[in-house]
Amino acid sequence: MTDERAVASAIIRLMQGVVYRESDEDTWSTLERSGAGVRDHFAIIGVDVVLDDSEGYAYLRSRPAEEGDEPLPRLVRRRALTYNVSLLLVLLRKRLLEFEITGGDGRLVLSTEQIMEMLRLFQAESTNEARLVDQAEATIKKTVELGFLRQLRGQTDQWEVRRIIKAYIDAQTLSDFAGKLREYAGTASAND
Secondary structure: OOHHHHHHHHHHHHHHOOEEOOOOHHHHHHHHHHHHHHHHHHHOOOEEEEEEOOOOEEEEEEOOOOOOOOOOOOOOOOOOOOHHHHHHHHHHHHHHHHHHHOOOOOOOEEEHHHHHHHHHOOOOOOOOHHHHHHHHHHHHHHHHHOOOEEEOOOOOOEEEEOOOHHHHOOHHHHHHHHHHHHHHHHHHHHHO
16 A cells, blocks of 8 residues: 555544554554654644554544634534443543553453443432343443443453543543532432
């Protein structure tokens, strides 16, 4: 493949979503070799290419408008998330942080049951266990569609937490979430 076609392919792959070093070595190689050309292409339309070499992923992020400039239309859409999906993303990010702090190397893999237990702690008490399971499975499916979880090949109930979650759920978000949980717990105990 010529360098020009390789750059075009890398641009298209980035427009399709997150690029991972482990699963798209050709695109990753192009980004390392010809990244300036790719970044220049997107800079014209107000989009930054974020390449995290240590974590092995690259993605597009809309550049904030300069003061006094009218903002460009968004190429990268923001997605409204349900409470359950937002909750799961924060819980997965927290679990990934704990995994890294305890010296976990490699990938964080969780079972469906582990993910359901994480969610169950924050669900309203219910006698309808089947409904809770269906709700958790739908939340996992949506999180997979968003690219934050990946089912392990050949495993029906094993999920890899993708490190791109770190780019979307930062330390401030985790701190804000912990504060809201403390506030919620205080309100719940005051009502008892």
